[in-house]
Amino acid sequence: MYVAVKGGEAAIANAHRLLASRRRGEADVPGLTLAQIAGQLSLAVDRVMGEGSLYDPELAALAIKQARGDLIEAVFLLRAYRTTLPRFGHSEPVDTGAMLVERRISAVYKDLPGGQLLGPTFDYTHRLLDPALAGDAPLDAPETAADTGEKVIRVSDILGDEGLIEDDPATDVSRPVADITRTPMEFPMERDARLQTLARGDEGFLLALAYSTQRGYARSHPFAGEIRIGEVDVEVMIPELGFAVVIGRVKLTECQMVNQFKGSSKAPPQFTRGYGLVFGQAERKAMAMSLCDRALRASELGEDITAPAQDEEFVLSHCDNVQSTGFVEHLKLPHYVDFQAELDLVRRMRAEYFAKAAARDDDAASDDAKEAAE
């Protein structure tokens, strides 16, 4: 049982004042602006928005600043903020096929409509630290080329024809869309609830699980069918107007993982798919999410559940870093009464243990004495 403590107000106030000072750093160095964080640390902002499950670059930048760059703390701040706001409703499902594509690659098709568009990627960089970035030298403007106007068709829409790859699950409009922020988690979970959980799951946790599937723990023979990054319109039905309007745009990363599947009693041999959709530019997370999504479809596809990545209760109960950090970090709060009680218990257990041991020794000694006498 946790017993609360009180007191320490002055120390706590002083600690927070010290925190504010340390956060600010050297006073003769200019303070960071939110525009600098949102503009120049944009992938950190994207990660905080994704795991905070709230799309708002300015707020995510503020959270990062307030958290001194501790991204999990920043995610926590954003999650706490969202609980203070009313829910206006939901958007129409976004159309990632109509995305204003900033990057699109496929590892399965070399030549595909719309082309392989590298966009602003770390891929093919040499991963050598660039001392020039320590300064603020002027940059060349990005190169441009004529836009072909060719539609960047989703790979899943190209592959779908022959039945070689599974189609998107049929849409049942009457089925309510799961929402883990409104309904407590219950297992087994439907795929919509799983994807919502994974979309805000911790990148590191999902990455490690995704890696485990590649190393043989629920091997799923994956290929990156397509990764696309870009902005989509967010359309919301406005009841007062009676029609939907675009309220703005969000940047998303979508990953279609294609997996070879040898078939089971439930499904024929075909390529199955794992899906990832994440806020902002978050390619690693979207890939990890799609691998985890596919692994978690084991029972649906009639596969044996043998590995941690396939265990939905294990994966989905532990992928949320706000929950994880809450429980792990609560251990550092005062547990004095708890510990005193346990100290007392361990003392008593030790006394009993040594008393028993002494009794055993006495018995053994008297046995020895008897044997010697005989």
Place this chain on the structure above:
Amino acid sequence: MTGAGHQRDEAATQAAARDVAGRQRRLSVLAKAPAKDLLARWKETGLDPSVELLRGPESGLVALQGRIGGGGQPFHVGEVSATRVTVRIGSGAVGHAMISGRDARKAQLVAVIDALAQDAEHAETIERTIVAPLEKGLAEADAKLREETAATRVNFFTMVRGED
């Protein structure tokens, strides 16, 4: 129903559909436009109606839905911050706005423009001075991004291994 009456109804329905499509486009362009561009365009019109706030501006959340696999059953990806407001202007017309983000001033301006545009007299000015130029600006920004992206289009060659 007489043939003429039927035709009138049909014409009225078409006109209503046009109005809806026009309002939908206008609100969408205004929502997507950068706040400072919108404000600059608004100032250019010289319009200054009296405004009564009926609701908001209010900050909240919109649950963003995607589709499983891109085209399947909807699911929730996360939430987007949003601001909504409803206004009544001097003429009695009511305007609505919902925009992503937390810019209450922009949301209110969109609602005021929505209300004003219901008056045919202002609709044309608003289209010419605000909506059309903003839409053009958005299209130009998209085109620039497409051109920058097109420069990174790559053609991979599959290497033939020299095994023979």
